[in-house]
Amino acid sequence: GEDVEQSLFLSVREGDSSVINCTYTDSSSTYLYWYKQEPGAGLQLLTYIFSNMDMKQDQRLTVLLNKKDKHLSLRIADTQTGDSAIYFCAESRAGANNLFFGTGTRLTVIP
Amino acid sequence: DGGITQSPKYLFRKEGQNVTLSCEQNLNHDAMYWYRQDPGQGLRLIYYSQIVNDFQKGDIAEGYSVSREKKESFPLTVTSAQKNPTAFYLCATHGGWGKTGELFFGEGSRLTVL
Numbered sequence: 001g002e003d004v005e006q007s008l009f010l011s012v013r014e015g016d017s018s019v020i021n022c023t024y025t026d027s028s029s030t031y032l033y034w035y036k037q038e039p040g041a042g043l044q045l046l047t048y049i050f051s052n053m054d055m056k057q058d059q060r061l062t063v064l065l066n067k068k069d070k071h072l073s074l075r076i077a078d079t080q081t082g083d084s085a086i087y088f089c090a091e092s093r094a095g096a097n098n099l100f101f102g103t104g105t106r107l108t109v110i111p
Numbered sequence: 112d113g114g115i116t117q118s119p120k121y122l123f124r125k126e127g128q129n130v131t132l133s134c135e136q137n138l139n140h141d142a143m144y145w146y147r148q149d150p151g152q153g154l155r156l157i158y159y160s161q162i163v164n165d166f167q168k169g170d171i172a173e174g175y176s177v178s179r180e181k182k183e184s185f186p187l188t189v190t191s192a193q194k195n196p197t198a199f200y201l202c203a204t205h206g207g208w209g210k211t212g213e214l215f216f217g218e219g220s221r222l223t224v225l
Contacts, residue, residue, distance in 0.1 A: 008151055031211060031213075041218055041219065042115075042201055042219050043201070043203075043214075048212075048213060088153065097167075099212070101153045102153055103151060103152060104151075
C-alpha cells in the first residue's frame with residue numbers, strides 16, 4: 001500500500017515530552033520530513049532526516065528513524081503551549097515527483 | 112521577501128459556480144503543487160506542474176483544472192463538477208529533488224460552498 005499512517009490525536013501536559021509516531025510503507029524513501037501546521041495556516045517544515053540516518057537532533061526536536069520497521073518518530077522535549085498544532089510526517093520516494101503525507105496528528109498541550 | 116502567496120484566504124461559493132484560487136511564488140521554483148486538506152484525511156494531491164506549460168493530474172483531479180502559463184503562477188479552478196468542494200486548499204513549490212526535497216507551502220485558501 002501507499003499509506004503513511006499517523007495517530008490523529010495526542011494530548012500532553014506542558015513541560016512533558018511529546019512523541020508523535022508515523023509509519024510508512026515504501027522502502028525506497030529517501031528523505032522523511034516533519035511539518036507543523038498551526039490553525040488556519042500552511043505547513044512549515046520542522047525538520048527532516050535522510051534515510052541512511054537513525055537519529056537527528058535539533059534543539060528540542062529529536063527524530064528517530066527505524067528503517068527496518070518503517071517507523072519514524074518526532075520527540076518534542078519540554079512541550080510548550082505554542083507547540084499545539086497538527087504535525088504531518090511525509091516521505092519522498094524514488095521516482096516520484098511529490099511527497100506523500102500522513103493524516104496528521106493534532107497535538108494539544110494542556111497548561 | 113521570498114515566498115508563496117495564496118489568495119483569497121477565504122472564499123464562499125454558491126453551488127454551480129466555478130471559482131479560481133490564485134497561487135503566486137517568487138522563489139524561482141520550477142515545480143508547483145495543489146493539495147486539498149480535509150479533517151482527518153491529511154493532504155491529497157490535486158495537480159502538480161514540473162515546468163511551465165506542463166502539468167499532471169494528482170490523486171483527486173476530477174472537478175478541478177489548472178494552468179501554468181508562467182513560472183510564478185499556478186492557479187486552480189474548482190469547477191461545478193466537483194461534488195464536495197468545501198475544503199482547505201494548499202499550494203506548494205519545490206526547489207529541486209537534488210537537495211533535501213522539501214516542499215514550501217503557502218498559507219492556504221479556505222473554500223466554503225453555500
